[in-house]
Amino acid sequence: MYKEFKSILNRVRTILIVPPAAQTIDSAVSVALLYHLFKDLLNKKTAILVPRGYTYSPRMAESVGYNSFPEGSFVERVLPLTYTITVPDVEKECVVEHKFVEDGLKVIIKPKKGKIDLEKSLFSAEGDRFDIVVAVGVQSKEMLNDAYKDSEEAISSVDIINIDHHPGNAKFGALNLVDSTVSTTTEVVVKIFGSLGVKFEDEFRLMALKSIVLETDGLRRISSVETIKTAAFLGGNGDMGLKEIIEEYYLSFNKVGLKLRKEMFERVNLDPSGQCMWCVLPKRVQDKISLSSGVLEGIDHLPFNICKGVKSAFLVYEVEPNQWKVVGIANDRNVNLFKLFKSLGGKGVAWYGVAEMSGEEEIVVKTVLKAIGEELFKGNFPVEDLTQKNEEKEESKAASPEQSVVRQGAAKQKRSDETEMSKSSNPEGYKPQKVSESIVDSQSIVKSPFKKTDPSELEKFAAENSPQLPSASSFGSGSMTGDGFNKSPFVPAPELFSE
Numbered sequence: 001m002y003k004e005f006k007s008i009l010n011r012v013r014t015i016l017i018v019p020p021a022a023q024t025i026d027s028a029v030s031v032a033l034l035y036h037l038f039k040d041l042l043n044k045k046t047a048i049l050v051p052r053g054y055t056y057s058p059r060m061a062e063s064v065g066y067n068s069f070p071e072g073s074f075v076e077r078v079l080p081l082t083y084t085i086t087v088p089d090v091e092k093e094c095v096v097e098h099k100f101v102e103d104g105l106k107v108i109i110k111p112k113k114g115k116i117d118l119e120k121s122l123f124s125a126e127g128d129r130f131d132i133v134v135a136v137g138v139q140s141k142e143m144l145n146d147a148y149k150d151s152e153e154a155i156s157s158v159d160i161i162n163i164d165h166h167p168g169n170a171k172f173g174a175l176n177l178v179d180s181t182v183s184t185t186t187e188v189v190v191k192i193f194g195s196l197g198v199k200f201e202d203e204f205r206l207m208a209l210k211s212i213v214l215e216t217d218g219l220r221r222i223s224s225v226e227t228i229k230t231a232a233f234l235g236g237n238g239d240m241g242l243k244e245i246i247e248e249y250y251l252s253f254n255k256v257g258l259k260l261r262k263e264m265f266e267r268v269n270l271d272p273s274g275q276c277m278w279c280v281l282p283k284r285v286q287d288k289i290s291l292s293s294g295v296l297e298g299i300d301h302l303p304f305n306i307c308k309g310v311k312s313a314f315l316v317y318e319v320e321p322n323q324w325k326v327v328g329i330a331n332d333r334n335v336n337l338f339k340l341f342k343s344l345g346g347k348g349v350a351w352y353g354v355a356e357m358s359g360e361e362e363i364v365v366k367t368v369l370k371a372i373g374e375e376l377f378k379g380n381f382p383v384e385d386l387t388q389k390n391e392e393k394e395e396s397k398a399a400s401p402e403q404s405v406v407r408q409g410a411a412k413q414k415r416s417d418e419t420e421m422s423k424s425s426n427p428e429g430y431k432p433q434k435v436s437e438s439i440v441d442s443q444s445i446v447k448s449p450f451k452k453t454d455p456s457e458l459e460k461f462a463a464e465n466s467p468q469l470p471s472a473s474s475f476g477s478g479s480m481t482g483d484g485f486n487k488s489p490f491v492p493a494p495e496l497f498s499e
Helices: 002-011 025-041 058-062 141-147 149-156 185-195 202-215 225-234 242-267 283-288 302-306 338-343 361-376 383-398 401-425 455-464
Strands: 014-018 045-049 082-086 094-101 104-111 122-126 132-136 159-164 175-178 276-281 312-320 323-330 352-358
Touching: 002 175, 002 185, 014 025, 025 045, 025 132, 025 185, 025 202, 141 149, 159 185, 175 185, 185 202, 185 225, 202 225, 242 276, 242 283, 276 361, 283 312, 312 361, 323 338, 323 361, 338 352, 338 361, 352 361
Parallel strands: 014 045, 014 132, 132 159, 159 175, 276 312
Antiparallel strands: 082 122, 094 104, 312 323, 323 352
C-alpha cells in the first residue's frame, strides 16, 4: 500500500489534509509531518482543513518542537468545483442539450438565430481545486462528514487517502494506510517517509519520537513491539536519542500530566444518574502545577480516561483570567452536542463541541450546567445543587482536616435531606449513583513488561530487531511517474493553496 501511495503522490499536484475534529498530540504531529513532507519536500500545493469555528492548534505541534506553519496554511471550508460555459451574443431562444458519450460529456447548444462565436466563448471552473484528500486519524466517513459538513460535497468529489492506526477504522478511503499493529498514527507517517526514501531532519525526527513517547505513556502502553522498533530507529541518531527523550522530556512532561490527573480527579463531578461528568480547571489550579497551554490543548479527551460509563464529558478551563474554554465529548449515539454548544455561542457536531466564554467562574459553570440540563436532560437537572456541591468541594480542599470532616458531614446530611424531598416530589427523578458506576478506567494504568527496563535496553533490543520500515530501495529505482490518479487538469486556486 505504501508503494501505491508513492505512485499517487507522483501524479497529484494539490493536497488537502484533513485532521480529526478532536485533536491529540499524535494527530497534530502527524498532520505537521505530512504537511512538511507534501509542501516542503515534495513541492505539492498543500492546505489543512479545519472544522468551521474550531482552531487547529499549532501549539500542540509546537509543544514537541514544530513552529513552521506559514500564514494561510489553514482553511475552514472548501467548495466543490463547478464548470461554466459562457457563450456571448446568443438569443434567449436556443436549445441546450447534453448527453454522455464514450469519452465524456457532450453539451449541445442550438441557437435558433445567429451563430456562436467560438473565439469569444469561455469555459471556466469555480471552486477549490485539490487532487486528493488525506484524512489523518479519522476513523470513519461518517465522522469526517459530521466534522466537515460545510465541505462534505467537495471532499466527496475526490479520492480520499485514509491514514490511521485505530483498529476500528472503517477503511473508507480509495487507499487505506491503516496499520493497527502500531500504537500511533505518527508511526504510520514514519513508514510513509521511509517508503519515499526521505531522510528525517533532526527537528522532525525528534517531533515524531516525542509524539510516540508521549502517546504511549513513555512506551508503557504499546500495541506491539513495532512501536519499540520505530522509537529506537528514530532515537538512533542525533544528540537526543530514545533514552534522553524518556528521561529528560517524557518524565518531566509526565510529572505535570500526573499532577493534572490528580487535580482533575479531585474536581470531577457526576450528575446523579452517572451519565454526564464535568470538570472545572481555573487558572489558579493550572498555575499551581505549572501547566502550560500546550498541555491543555491535548486533554480534551482526558475525562473519558478517568471515568467509565459516562455518556458525555465536559472540560471547562480558564485560558486567561475570566476567559474560559469549554470542550465536550459524547460517547453515546443518543447524545447530540450540536444544539448545546450552539446555545453557548460555540460550534459543535454530534459528538464534539467547543465554546469560548467570558465571566466569573461561578457564572460560567452555571451557564454550562444549565445548557447541559436543557439540552441533554430536558430541564431535569439540579443546576443550583450541583454548583453548590462543587463549591463545597473547593471549600473542603482549602479547609483543615478537622474542618473538612465537619463540612463534608454537614454537606452530606444536606444532600440526603434534599434527596428525600426530591423523591417525594418527583418519584421519577434521579436514581442514586452506585459507586461501581464511577470507577477508574483500568486501561489508563495498564502495566507494561518494559516498565522497569532501562531505555538503553530498549535500544539494544530494537537494534537486534531491525526496524520494519519500508525503504525507497524496496520499490526499485526510477523517476516518480505514472498515469493520472484523479486526472485533474486544473491548477490550484491561489486563494486556497499558497506558494
